[in-house]
Amino acid sequence: MTLHYTAGGTPADLLKAGFNLADVSSVDRLNLLPDGMKGLVWVGTNVGATATFQSFVRQFVGNPKLFGFRLGDEPDITGKYKTRTDPAALMAESDFIHATIPGAKTFVTLMDMGPYGAPDYSNTYNYANTHIDLFGIDPYPVRPSVYDVNYIDKAVDAAVKSGIELVRIVPVFQAFGGGSWTSNTGDGYKFPSIAQMTEMFQRWDRKVPNAQFDFAYVWEVKNGHTCIGGTSAAELAMRDIYRQHNTAVVAPTSTAALTIEGQPATQAGIDALVAARNSATAARDALAAKIAAGVKALS
Numbered sequence: 583m584t585l586h587y588t589a590g591g592t593p594a595d596l597l598k599a600g601f602n603l604a605d606v607s608s609v610d611r612l613n614l615l616p617d618g619m620k621g622l623v624w625v626g627t628n629v630g631a632t633a634t635f636q637s638f639v640r641q642f643v644g645n646p647k648l649f650g651f652r653l654g655d656e657p658d659i660t661g662k663y664k665t666r667t668d669p670a671a672l673m674a675e676s677d678f679i680h681a682t683i684p685g686a687k688t689f690v691t692l693m694d695m696g697p698y699g700a701p702d703y704s705n706t707y708n709y710a711n712t713h714i715d716l717f718g719i720d721p722y723p724v725r726p727s728v729y730d731v732n733y734i735d736k737a738v739d740a741a742v743k744s745g746i747e748l749v750r751i752v753p754v755f756q757a758f759g760g761g762s763w764t765s766n767t768g769d770g771y772k773f774p775s776i777a778q779m780t781e782m783f784q785r786w787d788r789k790v791p792n793a794q795f796d797f798a799y800v801w802e803v804k805n806g807h808t809c810i811g812g813t814s815a816a817e818l819a820m821r822d823i824y825r826q827h828n829t830a831v832v833a834p835t836s837t838a839a840l841t842i843e844g845q846p847a848t849q850a851g852i853d854a855l856v857a858a859r860n861s862a863t864a865a866r867d868a869l870a871a872k873i874a875a876g877v878k879a880l881s
Contacts, residue, residue: 585649585795586606586828587622588757588800591811599810600828602797603649612648616639620649622689628654631678643683649795650687651679652723658693659706670709671694676713687794690793691718698767699730701737708745714862717746718797720754723782724774725767731778734785749794753786755779756797756822762806773808778824783827798824826860 587603588596593615596604598689606612606761615621623642642648647775653675657667676688690712696702707714721737723730741751759773772780786796801811808814810821 585620586798586824587795588798588810590691590800591687593619595811596801598825600825601798602828605652609645613644615647619647621647622649623651625651625653625675626655627670628657628667628675631674632669634751636678636682637673639679642686648683648686650689650715651675653688653690654669655695656691656720656854657707658760660695663693669707672707672712672714676715680713683832685859687715688713689716689718689752690714691709691720691752691797692741694721694740694766696766698725698728698765699733700734703741703744703746706744709747709750710745716750716752716832717741718752718792718878720756720797720799722756722771722799723764724756724759724778725765725768726769726772729772731781733784734782735789738789748790751790751793752795752797753790753793754797754799755786757802757824758800758807758809761805771807774820777817779820779823816841 587605587607588601591599591604593599594812595602596602597616599656602619604615604619604621605624607624612621612623620841625635625638639651651834653672654667656664657672658664659667659669672690679686679688690707692703692707694701694703695706703719704823707713707717719737719741721733723733738748738751742748756771756774757779759771761770763770765771786793798810800809803809803812808817810817810824812818
Protein backbone atom coordinates (compact mmCIF):
# COMPACT_ATOMS: atom_id res chain seq x y z
CA MET A 583 0.00 0.00 0.00
CA THR A 584 1.51 3.33 -1.04
CA LEU A 585 -1.39 5.74 -1.52
CA HIS A 586 -3.53 7.07 1.32
CA TYR A 587 -6.48 9.36 0.59
CA THR A 588 -8.87 11.48 2.61
CA ALA A 589 -11.44 14.15 1.78
CA GLY A 590 -10.66 17.71 2.85
CA GLY A 591 -7.66 19.23 4.59
CA THR A 592 -4.75 21.29 3.32
CA PRO A 593 -1.85 19.58 1.56
CA ALA A 594 0.49 20.56 4.40
CA ASP A 595 -1.76 19.04 7.07
CA LEU A 596 -2.33 15.91 5.00
CA LEU A 597 1.40 15.36 4.52
CA LYS A 598 1.98 15.62 8.28
CA ALA A 599 -0.55 12.82 8.75
CA GLY A 600 1.04 10.67 6.03
CA PHE A 601 -1.61 11.19 3.34
CA ASN A 602 -0.25 11.35 -0.19
CA LEU A 603 -3.42 11.31 -2.29
CA ALA A 604 -5.39 14.53 -2.02
CA ASP A 605 -8.98 15.50 -2.76
CA VAL A 606 -8.95 18.25 -5.42
CA SER A 607 -11.56 19.87 -7.62
CA SER A 608 -9.59 22.01 -10.08
CA VAL A 609 -6.37 22.15 -12.07
CA ASP A 610 -5.17 25.02 -9.88
CA ARG A 611 -5.55 22.96 -6.71
CA LEU A 612 -3.89 19.97 -8.36
CA ASN A 613 -0.91 22.09 -9.40
CA LEU A 614 -0.48 23.34 -5.83
CA LEU A 615 0.10 19.83 -4.47
CA PRO A 616 3.66 19.31 -3.21
CA ASP A 617 6.05 16.81 -4.75
CA GLY A 618 5.20 13.24 -3.78
CA MET A 619 1.46 13.92 -3.56
CA LYS A 620 -1.07 12.95 -6.23
CA GLY A 621 -4.56 14.29 -6.77
CA LEU A 622 -7.93 12.53 -7.04
CA VAL A 623 -10.26 14.94 -8.83
CA TRP A 624 -13.84 15.20 -7.63
CA VAL A 625 -16.44 15.21 -10.43
CA GLY A 626 -19.81 14.13 -8.99
CA THR A 627 -22.06 14.88 -11.98
CA ASN A 628 -23.03 11.29 -12.90
CA VAL A 629 -24.99 12.34 -16.00
CA GLY A 630 -22.64 11.05 -18.68
CA ALA A 631 -19.88 12.45 -20.86
CA THR A 632 -21.58 15.75 -21.63
CA ALA A 633 -19.75 18.60 -23.35
CA THR A 634 -19.23 20.21 -19.95
CA PHE A 635 -17.81 17.00 -18.53
CA GLN A 636 -15.45 16.55 -21.47
CA SER A 637 -14.19 20.12 -21.23
CA PHE A 638 -13.54 19.67 -17.51
CA VAL A 639 -11.59 16.43 -17.97
CA ARG A 640 -9.45 17.77 -20.83
CA GLN A 641 -7.94 20.37 -18.49
CA PHE A 642 -6.01 17.58 -16.74
CA VAL A 643 -4.40 16.00 -19.81
CA GLY A 644 -0.67 15.53 -19.26
CA ASN A 645 -0.69 16.66 -15.63
CA PRO A 646 1.92 14.56 -13.78
CA LYS A 647 0.20 15.07 -10.42
CA LEU A 648 -3.05 13.46 -11.53
CA PHE A 649 -3.96 10.04 -10.13
CA GLY A 650 -7.53 9.92 -11.34
CA PHE A 651 -11.13 11.04 -10.99
CA ARG A 652 -13.65 10.40 -8.26
CA LEU A 653 -16.84 10.19 -10.28
CA GLY A 654 -19.31 10.09 -7.41
CA ASP A 655 -20.16 9.32 -3.80
CA GLU A 656 -22.52 6.40 -3.27
CA PRO A 657 -24.64 6.78 -6.41
CA ASP A 658 -28.10 5.26 -6.12
CA ILE A 659 -29.21 2.87 -8.85
CA THR A 660 -32.72 2.64 -7.37
CA GLY A 661 -33.56 6.32 -6.95
CA LYS A 662 -34.91 5.56 -3.48
CA TYR A 663 -32.30 7.55 -1.55
CA LYS A 664 -30.87 9.94 -4.15
CA THR A 665 -31.51 10.93 -7.74
CA ARG A 666 -31.09 7.74 -9.74
CA THR A 667 -27.70 7.30 -11.43
CA ASP A 668 -27.74 5.21 -14.60
CA PRO A 669 -24.77 2.83 -14.90
CA ALA A 670 -24.54 3.80 -18.57
CA ALA A 671 -23.86 7.42 -17.55
CA LEU A 672 -20.96 6.31 -15.35
CA MET A 673 -19.66 4.09 -18.15
CA ALA A 674 -19.70 7.01 -20.59
CA GLU A 675 -17.74 9.15 -18.12
CA SER A 676 -15.22 6.44 -17.32
CA ASP A 677 -14.72 5.53 -20.98
CA PHE A 678 -14.12 9.16 -21.93
CA ILE A 679 -11.51 9.56 -19.19
CA HIS A 680 -9.71 6.37 -20.20
CA ALA A 681 -9.67 7.42 -23.86
CA THR A 682 -8.58 10.99 -23.12
CA ILE A 683 -6.06 10.40 -20.30
CA PRO A 684 -4.70 6.85 -20.55
CA GLY A 685 -3.60 5.60 -17.14
CA ALA A 686 -5.93 7.85 -15.14
CA LYS A 687 -8.03 5.88 -12.67
CA THR A 688 -11.76 6.24 -12.18
CA PHE A 689 -13.22 5.71 -8.71
CA VAL A 690 -16.57 5.72 -6.95
CA THR A 691 -17.74 4.75 -3.47
CA LEU A 692 -20.68 2.35 -3.34
CA MET A 693 -23.93 2.53 -1.41
CA ASP A 694 -24.64 -0.51 0.77
CA MET A 695 -28.21 -1.52 0.01
CA GLY A 696 -28.48 -3.97 2.91
CA PRO A 697 -28.90 -3.69 6.69
CA TYR A 698 -26.06 -3.60 9.21
CA GLY A 699 -24.41 -6.99 9.31
CA ALA A 700 -25.86 -8.08 5.95
CA PRO A 701 -24.38 -5.74 3.32
CA ASP A 702 -25.63 -5.99 -0.24
CA TYR A 703 -24.20 -4.50 -3.45
CA SER A 704 -25.96 -6.82 -5.86
CA ASN A 705 -27.54 -5.32 -8.98
CA THR A 706 -25.85 -1.97 -8.42
CA TYR A 707 -22.50 -1.02 -9.99
CA ASN A 708 -19.40 -2.95 -10.99
CA TYR A 709 -16.74 -2.84 -13.69
CA ALA A 710 -18.90 -4.72 -16.19
CA ASN A 711 -21.68 -2.12 -16.23
CA THR A 712 -19.61 1.05 -15.62
CA HIS A 713 -15.97 0.43 -16.69
CA ILE A 714 -14.96 2.15 -13.44
CA ASP A 715 -11.55 1.01 -12.22
CA LEU A 716 -11.90 1.18 -8.44
CA PHE A 717 -14.79 0.89 -5.98
CA GLY A 718 -14.76 2.14 -2.40
CA ILE A 719 -16.49 -0.16 0.09
CA ASP A 720 -17.44 1.67 3.28
CA PRO A 721 -18.83 -0.54 6.03
CA TYR A 722 -18.63 1.71 9.10
CA PRO A 723 -18.81 -0.75 12.01
CA VAL A 724 -18.69 1.60 15.01
CA ARG A 725 -22.17 2.65 16.14
CA PRO A 726 -23.51 3.82 19.52
CA SER A 727 -25.35 0.51 19.93
CA VAL A 728 -22.97 -1.96 18.26
CA TYR A 729 -19.44 -2.59 17.07
CA ASP A 730 -18.73 -5.61 14.89
CA VAL A 731 -15.44 -5.64 12.99
CA ASN A 732 -16.75 -8.65 11.01
CA TYR A 733 -18.96 -6.18 9.16
CA ILE A 734 -15.86 -5.39 7.09
CA ASP A 735 -15.44 -9.03 6.03
CA LYS A 736 -19.11 -9.31 5.14
CA ALA A 737 -19.01 -6.12 3.06
CA VAL A 738 -15.97 -7.23 1.07
CA ASP A 739 -17.52 -10.66 0.47
CA ALA A 740 -20.77 -9.04 -0.66
CA ALA A 741 -18.91 -6.74 -3.06
CA VAL A 742 -17.02 -9.65 -4.61
CA LYS A 743 -20.26 -11.61 -4.90
CA SER A 744 -21.81 -8.67 -6.76
CA GLY A 745 -19.11 -8.85 -9.44
CA ILE A 746 -16.43 -6.50 -8.12
CA GLU A 747 -13.00 -8.13 -8.29
CA LEU A 748 -10.95 -7.93 -5.09
CA VAL A 749 -8.21 -5.97 -6.87
CA ARG A 750 -10.73 -3.21 -7.59
CA ILE A 751 -11.81 -2.72 -3.96
CA VAL A 752 -10.66 0.36 -2.05
CA PRO A 753 -10.95 0.11 1.75
CA VAL A 754 -12.85 3.05 3.24
CA PHE A 755 -12.00 3.53 6.91
CA GLN A 756 -14.42 4.95 9.46
CA ALA A 757 -12.63 8.04 10.77
CA PHE A 758 -15.67 9.94 12.05
CA GLY A 759 -18.51 9.69 14.53
CA GLY A 760 -21.28 11.64 16.18
CA GLY A 761 -22.98 14.57 14.50
CA SER A 762 -26.26 14.28 12.68
CA TRP A 763 -25.41 11.43 10.31
CA THR A 764 -28.00 8.70 9.95
CA SER A 765 -27.08 5.03 9.63
CA ASN A 766 -28.65 1.70 8.77
CA THR A 767 -28.89 0.91 12.47
CA GLY A 768 -30.93 4.07 13.03
CA ASP A 769 -28.66 5.48 15.72
CA GLY A 770 -25.89 7.20 13.77
CA TYR A 771 -22.17 6.59 14.17
CA LYS A 772 -19.65 6.64 17.00
CA PHE A 773 -16.08 7.91 16.75
CA PRO A 774 -13.82 4.86 16.90
CA SER A 775 -11.49 4.26 19.81
CA ILE A 776 -7.79 3.80 19.08
CA ALA A 777 -8.16 0.06 19.73
CA GLN A 778 -11.11 -0.18 17.34
CA MET A 779 -9.30 1.78 14.63
CA THR A 780 -6.25 -0.44 14.97
CA GLU A 781 -8.41 -3.53 14.70
CA MET A 782 -10.12 -2.15 11.61
CA PHE A 783 -6.76 -1.45 9.97
CA GLN A 784 -5.69 -5.03 10.65
CA ARG A 785 -8.94 -6.49 9.33
CA TRP A 786 -8.82 -4.45 6.14
CA ASP A 787 -5.16 -5.37 5.57
CA ARG A 788 -6.02 -9.04 5.88
CA LYS A 789 -9.19 -8.87 3.79
CA VAL A 790 -7.97 -6.59 0.98
CA PRO A 791 -4.18 -6.92 0.79
CA ASN A 792 -2.29 -4.56 -1.50
CA ALA A 793 -5.21 -2.28 -2.37
CA GLN A 794 -4.31 0.46 -4.84
CA PHE A 795 -5.16 3.04 -2.18
CA ASP A 796 -7.17 3.41 0.99
CA PHE A 797 -9.62 6.13 1.97
CA ALA A 798 -9.98 7.65 5.45
CA TYR A 799 -13.46 9.11 5.74
CA VAL A 800 -13.24 11.88 6.68
CA TRP A 801 -10.82 14.73 7.43
CA GLU A 802 -13.13 17.72 7.31
CA VAL A 803 -15.92 18.39 9.79
CA LYS A 804 -19.42 17.78 8.42
CA ASN A 805 -22.74 17.79 10.27
CA GLY A 806 -20.99 18.52 13.56
CA HIS A 807 -19.20 15.18 13.76
CA THR A 808 -15.84 14.21 15.23
CA CYS A 809 -13.16 13.49 12.61
CA ILE A 810 -9.40 13.21 12.06
CA GLY A 811 -9.13 16.84 10.99
CA GLY A 812 -10.42 18.21 14.30
CA THR A 813 -8.50 19.60 17.26
CA SER A 814 -9.87 17.71 20.27
CA ALA A 815 -7.59 15.34 22.17
CA ALA A 816 -9.40 12.32 20.71
CA GLU A 817 -9.15 13.67 17.17
CA LEU A 818 -5.45 14.50 17.50
CA ALA A 819 -4.78 11.03 18.90
CA MET A 820 -6.64 9.47 15.97
CA ARG A 821 -4.68 11.61 13.53
CA ASP A 822 -1.46 10.28 15.01
CA ILE A 823 -2.67 6.70 14.55
CA TYR A 824 -3.33 7.48 10.90
CA ARG A 825 0.14 9.02 10.58
CA GLN A 826 1.66 5.81 11.92
CA HIS A 827 -0.51 3.68 9.63
CA ASN A 828 0.14 5.79 6.54
CA THR A 829 3.90 5.97 6.96
CA ALA A 830 4.50 2.34 7.94
CA VAL A 831 6.48 0.26 5.47
CA VAL A 832 4.46 -2.92 4.99
CA ALA A 833 5.57 -5.82 2.80
CA PRO A 834 2.97 -7.09 0.31
CA THR A 835 0.82 -9.81 1.84
CA SER A 836 -0.38 -11.44 -1.36
CA THR A 837 1.11 -14.93 -1.76
CA ALA A 838 -0.20 -15.61 -5.25
CA ALA A 839 3.23 -15.52 -6.94
CA LEU A 840 5.26 -17.04 -4.09
CA THR A 841 6.37 -20.64 -3.71
CA ILE A 842 8.14 -22.66 -1.05
CA GLU A 843 10.14 -25.61 -2.39
CA GLY A 844 8.18 -25.41 -5.63
CA GLN A 845 4.75 -25.42 -3.96
CA PRO A 846 2.33 -22.46 -3.62
CA ALA A 847 3.19 -20.50 -0.49
CA THR A 848 0.88 -20.56 2.49
CA GLN A 849 0.78 -17.82 5.11
CA ALA A 850 2.08 -20.34 7.68
CA GLY A 851 5.02 -21.15 5.44
CA ILE A 852 5.82 -17.50 4.91
CA ASP A 853 5.60 -16.84 8.65
CA ALA A 854 8.06 -19.69 9.23
CA LEU A 855 10.47 -18.24 6.67
CA VAL A 856 10.25 -14.82 8.26
CA ALA A 857 10.91 -16.30 11.70
CA ALA A 858 13.91 -18.21 10.34
CA ARG A 859 15.24 -15.07 8.68
CA ASN A 860 14.85 -13.08 11.88
CA SER A 861 16.60 -15.83 13.85
CA ALA A 862 19.48 -15.89 11.38
CA THR A 863 19.75 -12.11 11.51
CA ALA A 864 19.87 -12.17 15.31
CA ALA A 865 22.59 -14.87 15.26
CA ARG A 866 24.61 -12.86 12.72
CA ASP A 867 24.34 -9.70 14.81
CA ALA A 868 25.38 -11.59 17.97
CA LEU A 869 28.43 -13.04 16.18
CA ALA A 870 29.38 -9.62 14.85
CA ALA A 871 29.18 -8.20 18.37
CA LYS A 872 31.46 -10.95 19.71
CA ILE A 873 33.99 -10.34 16.93
CA ALA A 874 33.93 -6.62 17.59
CA ALA A 875 34.46 -7.23 21.31
CA GLY A 876 37.38 -9.56 20.57
CA VAL A 877 39.01 -7.05 18.24
CA LYS A 878 38.65 -4.34 20.87
CA ALA A 879 40.22 -6.61 23.53
CA LEU A 880 43.25 -7.29 21.30
CA SER A 881 43.83 -3.66 20.42
